[in-house]
Amino acid sequence: MDKLIKIIFIAWLQFFTPTSVAQILIVHPDIPNFELSRNNIRSIFAMRTQQWPDGNPIHLFVIDDNNSLHTSFCKHVLGMFPYQLRGIWDRQIFSGTGIAPTSVSSVQEMREQVSNTPGAIGYIESDQLNSSVKPIGELL
């Protein structure tokens, strides 16, 4: 009986939960599978870590600050708010201690840039993934 309730409950969940779209990290297809912690990823997005563990340069792409994909990505994957990242970049840009990432204006442009730029990392919605880029979301 318990089992039956469980099955019904799961079926009910499946039925009523809208198909959720997650934000996932994508990298250039030639980048090997590195083990990256959440803080490693945060450090890459803060533009502090600028090399992959194999020594090759990282090229970070982000979507405009007020884009909902950027907001969701910051909150759910990085566990940060967009203004915090912007604050870190601004502090680096205007004190000479670092640089800003390359900004793109659409998901299509993000996917294109990440697939064409060696060392690239960025993010997209999981339903917009194709074979031109490599997802690394599973590591988190």
Place this chain on the structure above:
Amino acid sequence: MKKLISSYLLTFLSFSAFADTLLQDKMQIHGFASQGFIQTTDNNFFGDSENGSFDFTELGINASFQLSPKIRLASQLISRRAGEMYNGSLWLDYALADINLVQGDNFQLGAYLGRIKNPLGLYNDTRDVAHTRQGVFTPQTIYFDKVRNISMSSDGIQFYGDYQFENGTLLVQGGIGFPIPDKNIEIVYMGQDWEGSLDNNDLALIGRIMYEYNGGEWIFALSGASLELDFDATLSDSMIPLIGFNDGVLAIDYTIVSLQHNAEKWQFGKA
């Protein structure tokens, strides 16, 4: 009791430009411009603010160039007009070489050489850039405007490093450098603009240690500076009765404890 109520209008704009596509990876140019309006009920601050003052203009332009994978060059020029203290003349804010010495899986270590912004508190590094500070002015108890140049930058070497722990990141920056004195130092600490001069022959110690817990949800920082300036008095300086100065040393020690909490719509800071 001093009463300072200020109402303000502050507009700013910032821009980013990329030289051209070939250079795009290596070269970044950014700038900022802001114009303030200050009105106070008592006491003037940045111009004749009791009658409303526009004497607060900040302009800046900077460039960063990646010379090689390990070496980056960066410099910023600013013009700042603030009451009678600063007249808007061009000022070399920083000009440095950033050398990335070691990059590990969870850490990095590097050095800045040249004129470097002093890492004091949470805002000193970019306090002239309106959109990076939380208020119209930075709090004057920590970020004095009266003697700002001496705390802004120094000419020397600073090492930097960060280590990514499980629950946060430790960031350290510090080193030695010659402070950059101006006439305002004499006026503030020594009562007036003397004929003699303050020399920056002694190296200052500057440093900050900061921990960003959980991606910056909480930020803790301890920073400080310790410096000495030699005052070379002229004969006429020492002849002035009662308040006259002979040669001497002006020593400044400065420690700041900072705490910041970042929530979605709120940010709390305590220094």
